Amino acid sequence: MVGWFAMIYGDQGSGRLTRRSLLRAAGLAGAAGMAMLPIAASGSLAPASGTGFVGYAIDLATLQPVAGAVVRVDPIGATTTTDGRGAYVVAVPPGTYTVRVLHPDFVGVIRLKQVVGSAGYTSLDLDLVPRSPSLEQQKLLYQRMVSQTAAPLPEPDALTARALTTAATSLPSQIKVVYPDGSSQWVPLEDYVKGVVPNEVPPSWPAAALQAQAVAARTYGVARFLAYGYICTTSACQVYDPTNRWPSTDAAVDATAGQVLTANGSIIWAFFFSRCNGVSTRNSEDAIAYSGITAQGQYICTTAGWNYVSYCRARSCSWNAASTLSTCGYYGHGVGMCQWGAYGQSQNGRAYANILSSYYTGVTLTGAVLRLLGPFVVQAGQPFTLSWTSVGSGVTYTSTISGSGFTETFQTSGTTWTIDGYTYPLPPIGVYTWTVAAQTGATASATLAVAEKVFTQDLPLVGG
Numbered sequence: 180m181v182g183w184f185a186m187i188y189g190d191q192g193s194g195r196l197t198r199r200s201l202l203r204a205a206g207l208a209g210a211a212g213m214a215m216l217p218i219a220a221s222g223s224l225a226p227a228s229g230t231g232f233v234g235y236a237i238d239l240a241t242l243q244p245v246a247g248a249v250v251r252v253d254p255i256g257a258t259t260t261t262d263g264r265g266a267y268v269v270a271v272p273p274g275t276y277t278v279r280v281l282h283p284d285f286v287g288v289i290r291l292k293q294v295v296g297s298a299g300y301t302s303l304d305l306d307l308v309p310r311s312p313s314l315e316q317q318k319l320l321y322q323r324m325v326s327q328t329a330a331p332l333p334e335p336d337a338l339t340a341r342a343l344t345t346a347a348t349s350l351p352s353q354i355k356v357v358y359p360d361g362s363s364q365w366v367p368l369e370d371y372v373k374g375v376v377p378n379e380v381p382p383s384w385p386a387a388a389l390q391a392q393a394v395a396a397r398t399y400g401v402a403r404f405l406a407y408g409y410i411c412t413t414s415a416c417q418v419y420d421p422t423n424r425w426p427s428t429d430a431a432v433d434a435t436a437g438q439v440l441t442a443n444g445s446i447i448w449a450f451f452f453s454r455c456n457g458v459s460t461r462n463s464e465d466a467i468a469y470s471g472i473t474a475q476g477q478y479i480c481t482t483a484g485w486n487y488v489s490y491c492r493a494r495s496c497s498w499n500a501a502s503t504l505s506t507c508g509y510y511g512h513g514v515g516m517c518q519w520g521a522y523g524q525s526q527n528g529r530a531y532a533n534i535l536s537s538y539y540t541g542v543t544l545t546g547a548v549l550r551l552l553g554p555f556v557v558q559a560g561q562p563f564t565l566s567w568t569s570v571g572s573g574v575t576y577t578s579t580i581s582g583s584g585f586t587e588t589f590q591t592s593g594t595t596w597t598i599d600g601y602t603y604p605l606p607p608i609g610v611y612t613w614t615v616a617a618q619t620g621a622t623a624s625a626t627l628a629v630a631e632k633v634f635t636q637d638l639p640l641v642g643g
């Protein structure tokens with residue numbers, strides 16, 4: 180079943196541009212009408228001797244080099260700034276590093292586990308994503324960044340099952356991933372999801388769309404793992420790359436930690452795909468396959484023949500125009516969540532839970548983990564706002580600060596509590612226990628310190 184998708188989408192080595200090769204192909208894009216600066220191979224930037232990283236920072240939306248980006252190599256903290264050509268050189272000894280890039284106009288980038296060998300400089304080009312891309316740029320970013328636009332696909336034997344069900348509702352804390360070379364690794368569930376989401380949607384998308392994708396990817400990953408005992412890391416399952424991490428997609432995973440979709444008490448196979456025809460998604464049994472390609476390069480639609488899946492029904496999806504990539508307007512199998520529809524809904528201000536329930540029929544968002552977001556240290560005499568994660572819409576929370584002879588309690592259906600000194604008294608200098616209990620039974624507590632003076636400093640770049 181995977182074969183025709185790999186063939187159609189060319190995402191298994193048959194010519195799809197990877198992010199790395201994209202930069203090499205930048206001249207090609209210039210020939211197609213985009214104003215391009217000539218970018219020399221980054222190897223030519225390398226000093227004659229020594230070791231370290233060398234490369235260019237590139238705006239992935241315009242394919243232009245980016246000057247003035249701060250490049251920091253941890254754990255040793257070597258730092259430099261890209262020059263007027265967008266180039267940088269950082270000398271570090273051989274080893275494995277985390278490379279971070281910061282520029283005010285671009286989303287901060289973290290590249291984990293980057294290796295410098297002993298033979299000289301390692302070429303590492305750094306793709307940057309604008310903080311506020313236009314819709315046109317978002318389309319280019321999706322094309323350039325998303326490694327998997329058509330999946331996940333059902334397993335062949337799952338396709339023949341009457342209903343796709345895992346008969347499970349509890350989440351594993353770790354899941355086993357199997358790499359293409361056959362090696363395997365146990366990965367904490369939330370780390371796994373963080374390594375999947377940026378391969379599915381660009382990190383420049385609005386938070387609600389990223390959160391919807393995070394829940395869908397977590398749900399699909401868990402269902403696949405529970406059914407087979409492992410999950411592969413390629414587009415045959417869903418692409419997992421532990422080195423491709425972004426602050427925005429990490430934040431979307433954190434904001435939805437532990438949340439999965441269930442139907443009839445079971446974790447669902449949360450299928451998703453790139454875009455529908457701007458009218459509706461499809462019933463599972465009407466899933467799309469392709470039977471060929473027209474002279475104009477459009478894929479010819481046929482039926483994939485999936486079986487009936489109760490939570491994958493045709494649902495209205497009017498937020499984006501039809502894809503021109505196929506004769507029927509769909510790009511991908513058409514079943515489950517439409518990613519570009521989710522993008523459109525998020526642009527219209529819809530929350531991730533509403534986006535998800537608009538694509539999956541009769542599902543429940545479950546397993547939300549209540550986490551306290553802080554602050555955990557505040558300055559005496561100054562108002563402050565406590566906040567925590569939501570465990571569902573319409574849930575009420577009881578938040579309590581107690582200790583040092585002080586107790587204050589607040590009930591809310593929101594996820595913040597402002598202690599302003601008027602409505603709620605400011606706690607004096609001391610150490611307190613801050614507890615939040617949700618109506619659902621979830622609780623969390625932390626230490627809240629009220630200090631005479633709080634020193635702030637510039638926060639390090641996100642991640643690590």
Ligand SMILES: [Zn+2]
Pocket residue numbers: 454455456457458459460496497498499517518519520
């Ligand atoms: Zn759609």
